[in-house]
Amino acid sequence: MKVPMLLQMSLLSNVYRPAVATLTTTFKALALALVFTLALTGCKSVTVQSETAGWSAERIYQTARDAMNDGNYARAIQLYENLEARYPYGRYAQQAILESAYANYRSSETQAAIAQCDRFIRMYPNHPSADYAYYLKGLVYFREDQGLLGYLYELDLSERDPRSTRESFDAFKALVEKFPDSRYAEDSTTRMVYLSNAMGMYEVHTARYYFNRGAYLSAINRAQAALVNFPRTSSNEEALSLMIRSYEKLGMTDLANDTRRVLEASYPDSGWLTGNPNKKPWWKLW
Secondary structure, three states: OOOOOHHHHHHHHHHHHHHHHHHHHHHHHHHHHHHHHHHHHHHHHHEEEEEOOOOHHHHHHHHHHHHHHOOOOHHHHHHHHHHHHHHOHHHHHHHHHHHHHHHHOOOOOHHHHHHHHHHHHHHHHOOOOOEEEHHHHHHHHHHHOOHHHHHHOOOOOEEEEEEHHHHHHHHHHHHHHHHOOOOHHHHHHHHHHHHHHHHHHHHHHHHHHHHOOOOOOOOOOOHHHHHHHOOOOOOOHHHHHHHHHHHHHHOOHHHHOOOOOHHHHHHHOOHHOOOOOOOHHHHHHO
16 A cells, blocks of 8 residues: 655654754754853953963963973963964064974874964064974874874874875985084984885885786886885885786786896895895884
8 A cells, every 4th residue: 555645754854853853953962062162261261361460572482382391282372372473573473483383293283283383484584593483384184183192192194195205304414405504304304214214115016016916017106106116215115015016916927027027136144035134114214
């Protein structure tokens, strides 16, 4: 027996009404939480403005420094913003941008930290602390996406989105090129080596993915990308091995033998030649 259309609609309404009510309640709760957060932030901002009324730039700056040294980064950021708003010119305002960037970095507000670094570099490219702005920007991208476990265990950067890795590398590279005598140049160079290895290994991870799924031409292309774009990095050894095995799967014996000779010349003790590769994570070498 066919159920009349109006009755069908009524039945469906009764079925979905509880779900709709639940969603509505959830959205209301989220909206209230957002309003509460914004209101709380606004109250804190007004409180800081009232507290610092009549203060000199030096006093606001020193109070912000004290808050940051105590680990109260949220208060430090508010004070630095207040300092910039009231005294936009002078050395305290300049320093406030950098220290606000650091406070945001420590608060895991990565986008705000990067924006502050970029603003300082754009406004004061010849400032004595410009090298630090590049260095801090590199550090922010270096740690982005790793979360708490990344801080504790140094998670493998080659297995994450390479965009942040590239941004970090570019920031450190700019520092080394623009400020070769900087106190941060040596550490930046070391990190660049590490990041180059990470980006090369990302290509190898992708090549391995294609190889395991039988897409041997794609595996060869990604392995070649690791060799061409990131030469003399730890990724090259496995990249050559993947090329050899992919050529063999495709029946390209000559190319497989040529690549094997390159692997033997470059890595005479390679475990990939004996079928017993060294599985120690590359990033533990840093």
